[in-house]
Amino acid sequence: MRTAMIATLALLFVWPAASLAASSEIPHISVIGTAKTMVAPDQMNWSVNVKNKGLALKEVAARHTQVLNTVLALVEKCGVEKREIRTSRMRFGENWGYRNNSRFREGYFASTDISFKLSDFAQYGPLWMGLSQLQDVSVGGVRFALRDLTPYRNAERAKALLAAKHKAEAMAKVLGAQVGEPLIIADEPFPSPNPILARGRVAAMADADSASSEAQVAPGQIPVQVQVRVVFRLLYP
Numbered sequence: 001m002r003t004a005m006i007a008t009l010a011l012l013f014v015w016p017a018a019s020l021a022a023s024s025e026i027p028h029i030s031v032i033g034t035a036k037t038m039v040a041p042d043q044m045n046w047s048v049n050v051k052n053k054g055l056a057l058k059e060v061a062a063r064h065t066q067v068l069n070t071v072l073a074l075v076e077k078c079g080v081e082k083r084e085i086r087t088s089r090m091r092f093g094e095n096w097g098y099r100n101n102s103r104f105r106e107g108y109f110a111s112t113d114i115s116f117k118l119s120d121f122a123q124y125g126p127l128w129m130g131l132s133q134l135q136d137v138s139v140g141g142v143r144f145a146l147r148d149l150t151p152y153r154n155a156e157r158a159k160a161l162l163a164a165k166h167k168a169e170a171m172a173k174v175l176g177a178q179v180g181e182p183l184i185i186a187d188e189p190f191p192s193p194n195p196i197l198a199r200g201r202v203a204a205m206a207d208a209d210s211a212s213s214e215a216q217v218a219p220g221q222i223p224v225q226v227q228v229r230v231v232f233r234l235l236y237p
Helices: 002-024 057-077 121-132 150-174 208-214
Strands: 028-039 043-054 085-099 102-118 137-145 178-187 196-200 222-235
Touching: 028 150, 028 178, 043 057, 043 121, 057 085, 057 102, 057 121, 102 121, 121 137, 150 178, 150 222
Parallel strands: none
Antiparallel strands: 028 222, 043 102, 043 137, 085 102, 137 196, 178 222
């Protein structure tokens, strides 16, 4: 039975290779089709970090918990659901510095990363200004995104396939041939769009209350791109 199993597995490996070798003998043309559209984003992905330092670890941990809870409360107040909030890379340890080419301990640190998705763009101003009033808080980045790329990718994939067919027909015509049925269709997607809106540390503002209503965001549009590779049979009259 073991010998029969090995023979069967050997056939499974040989058969695709033989089929590939046979298909390479068929007159064919391989083309790439692309399609792209610009879509208004409907989501912002935020990356926030809370990090504080101090001489006593107990005091550092207590301060960190306080700031972290304040940030989470602010995020929820701005309409972000709990399921859209994630804390990660929670860590604490000794904080070391250098002076006169010597390494010395300056105390301790605590740090936590917070990421969340914001769909109500009207909350950008209150959230941004609220974070700017908190010490030990920095914004790593705010990125535009789409909650569901599927319908846009499907529409562009159809356009990309048509583009591939038209390209193949134009190339075949030059050679006095015609395009037959597709032999291979492969989806080769572009990386998901991830444009950055803002990056950098949130600075405390003295007049934050009066400026909170002025903090706005211009989402613009982000690209949705699709690329396919299609191999067509070539037919000669």
